[in-house]
Amino acid sequence: DQQVKQNSPSLSVQEGRISILNCDYTNSMFDYFLWYKKYPAEGPTFLISISSIKDKNEDGRFTVFLNKSAKHLSLHIVPSQPGDSAVYFCAASYTGANSKLTFGKGITLSVRP
Amino acid sequence: ETGVTQSPTHLIKTRGQQVTLRCSSQSGHNTVSWYQQALGQGPQFIFQYYREEENGRGNFPPRFSGLQFPNYSSELNVNALELDDSALYLCASRVGLAIRDEQYFGPGTRLTVT
Numbered sequence: 702d703q704q705v706k707q708n709s710p711s712l713s714v715q716e717g718r719i720s721i722l723n724c725d726y727t728n729s730m731f732d733y734f735l736w737y738k739k740y741p742a743e744g745p746t747f748l749i750s751i752s753s754i755k756d757k758n759e760d761g762r763f764t765v766f767l768n769k770s771a772k773h774l775s776l777h778i779v780p781s782q783p784g785d786s787a788v789y790f791c792a793a794s795y796t797g798a799n800s801k802l803t804f805g806k807g808i809t810l811s812v813r814p
Numbered sequence: 815e816t817g818v819t820q821s822p823t824h825l826i827k828t829r830g831q832q833v834t835l836r837c838s839s840q841s842g843h844n845t846v847s848w849y850q851q852a853l854g855q856g857p858q859f860i861f862q863y864y865r866e867e868e869n870g871r872g873n874f875p876p877r878f879s880g881l882q883f884p885n886y887s888s889e890l891n892v893n894a895l896e897l898d899d900s901a902l903y904l905c906a907s908r909v910g911l912a913i914r915d916e917q918y919f920g921p922g923t924r925l926t927v928t
Contacts, residue, residue, distance in 0.1 A: 705856070733914060744816060744904055744919030745857070790856050800913040801847070801870055804856030 704728045705793050707805035715813050720778040722808050724791030727772065731793040735802070736765060736776045739788045748789075749776070781812045816840075818907055818920035826926045832893045835923045837905035839886040843918070845869075845911055846888045848880060851902040851922070863888060864911055892925075900927045 706725045714720045722736075732753040737745035751758040751765045751774065758765050764777045778785055791805040817840040827833050839846055845864045849857035859872035863882035877893040886907070892899055902922040908915040 707856075737919075742921060744818070744906070744921050746816070746919065747916050750914070792856075794913045796913065801859040801862065801872065802857075802913070802917070804849075804858070806854065806856045 702727075703805075704731075705791055705803050705805040707791055707808050709808055710806070711809040711811070713811045713813060714781050716783055717780045720776075720781045720785065720810055720812070722776040722778075722789050722791075722810065724774050724776075724805055725772055726774075726793050728793070728795075728803075729772070730795045731803075732796055733794050734765070734767060734774050735792045735794075736763075737790045737792060737804075738785075739790065739807070745790055778810075781810075783812045783814050786810055786812050816918035816920065818905065818918050820903075820905055820920035820923050822923060823921070824924045824926075826928060827895050829895055829897060829927055831895050832891065833895060833925060835890040835892075835903050835905075835925070837888045837890070837907075837920055839888065839905070839907035840918060841886055843886060843907035843909055845908050845915075846882055847906045847908075847917065848888075848890045849904040849906065850874075850899075851904060852898075853901070857904055860890070869911065895927045897927050900925060 735750040736748040739745040788807045790807045792802045819838045847862040848860040851857045862870040882888040904922045906917040906919045
């Protein structure tokens with residue numbers, strides 16, 4: 702039972718354009734969402750997060766949007782750069798004792814020069 | 815670089831054997847979590863330790879066990895290895911128990927069970 706879904710396995714965009722990575726979740730208890738980036742042979746690194754009390758969080762070129770009613774979030778990267786080419790994981794958790802991160806399967810982003 | 819290291823990088827074991835994977839966290843990081851990432855999947859939570867005690871467990875059988883030591887190192891032990899245990903094993907550390915504390919992942923140990 703996948704509670705966090707990243708239905709598109711890959712995305713290819715031109716350098717300078719916008720990348721939009723989508724994520725859906727099914728567990729309404731989730732109230733905190735994160736995006737991680739992973740390069741080959743490295744562990745995931747934290748990119749950006751959003752709490753369920755917000756619908757948008759921005760950090761430089763990266764913006765995460767949250768639509769709670771649709772149980773959907775998206776990561777926007779503008780402008781996309783070749784160095785952004787990596788696997789992006791969406792993760793979710795809920796506030797509480799013994800909370801854990803639940804990850805999606807990831808999306809491979811390729812940014813073409 | 816996250817300051818979290820894991821050893822070994824790669825490991826090949828035979829079905830039925832036992833394996834110990836190691837993780838060294840940043841100083842002051844009292845919480846360590848272990849994840850299993852199968853091919854084509856996202857990381858899946860195995861368990862978490864806080865100040866040397868297990869503090870949460872995912873849907874993994876008891877043959878997956880762990881230890882956390884006072885020097886911020888930790889171990890993941892897997893007994894009676896099965897073919898499906900082949901995966902990348904990641905550890906992640908953070909300062910406290912709050913899920914909103916940033917987690918720092920190690921590069922992982924690639925385990926192959928034949």
